[in-house]
Amino acid sequence: MIRVNFFRSIIYLLAIVSVLFLSGCIGGFEDNSLNGETRVIIDSYNREVQVPNNVERVVCQGSGALRYLTYLEGTDMVVGVESNEHRDDQMKKPYLQANPHLSNLPSIGEFRGNTDPERIMMVEPDIIFWVDPPSSSDANQLQSRTGIPVVALEYGNFWTYRESLDNSLRLMGEVIGNQERPEEVISFFDNKIDDLNERTADISKSDKESVFIGGVAHRGPHGFQSTQPEYPPFEFLNANNVARDMGTEQAHVSKEAIVDWDPEIIFVDASTHETTPSAIHELESDPSYRSLSAVEEGEVYQVLPYNSYNTNFGTLLANSYYIGTILYPDEFDDIDPDKKADEIYEFLVGSPVYNQISEEFYQGGFQKVSVR
Structure with a gap:
């Protein structure tokens, strides 16, 4: 009887182990x-x-x-x-x-x-x-x-x-x-966005020049009519973006609308160099664009593309600070855009790579563009 019970116990134990496995x-x-x-x-x-x-x-x-x-x-x-x-x-x-x-x-x-x-x-x-x-x-x-x-x-x-x-x-x-590093990154993002907003929140619309960005990359490079109505750097800076009310994430704006808006300052996404004709070439050669106030006054500037295999948040923030120095020079008089970009890149990706990227791929990065 003891022998039988022993074997039953062994079989029962093996069954339990099999189920657990x-x-x-x-x-x-x-x-x-x-x-x-x-x-x-x-x-x-x-x-x-x-x-x-x-x-x-x-x-x-x-x-x-x-x-x-x-x-x-x-x-x-x-x-x-x-x-x-x-x-x-x-x-x-x-x-x-x-x-x-x-x-x-x-x-x-x-x-x-x-x-x-x-x-x-x-x-x-x-x-x-x-x-x-x-x-x-x-x-x-x-x-x-x-x-x-x-x-x-x-x-x-x-x-x-x-x-x-x-x-x-x-x-x-x-x-x-x-688990510490995510909190550091999230706080970094929050602090930068808050800083951009605080510098510009109290500026009245009447004191803001109208702005437009063209040549915005979206699943590849585009010409001047490609824009982003709620372009994040403009949003962070409370800018007077002439295209903001279009109500779409990405837009291909008609030439007539851009001429009618006649923005006082124009920014161009540097990815446009990768297509033909580029936004810069269009501004140089199209008679309608050459009549824009920003072109006539030499108020055309280049920023880095931030869409490359999804949003590059570091470049987006770097663009924001550069644009801030153009739109609100007094509020951003403590900012060197190149150094700020490197500060952002070093924190996020581990190295100050602004110069390498801007010189190798984007014909100089942040700069005024001559289109006359």
């Missing part, structure tokens, strides 16, 4: 949460994801994912990059200019999240960060195919989706084990 397999990877090796987080797509407690190897995919990890000082963890990061023209992105070793890492497949699961598995990351996947099911499918936890994030922005930006930085920081 089988129940520990979720999404293609083993659940070690009970022994303290992993933990469960809720990502931006409301997915429960089991992640290692100690993350050492990471890949990022989707527009801006690698930028966020750079902001969080995590570039030493990256073991593979999307194919676009290997192109020479991508060195215009500050995070790559500051961390050129990233462009030498193995490719994990095509960009915009069109990566190759097999290539991802070859570099053996602990985590895949995916910014703005089409759906949660896409993130689940990649996780299932690779057996690697996929943390889905929303990129967000400074205006409509600021909460998404902050939450994604905090979530990424939590996963990589650096």
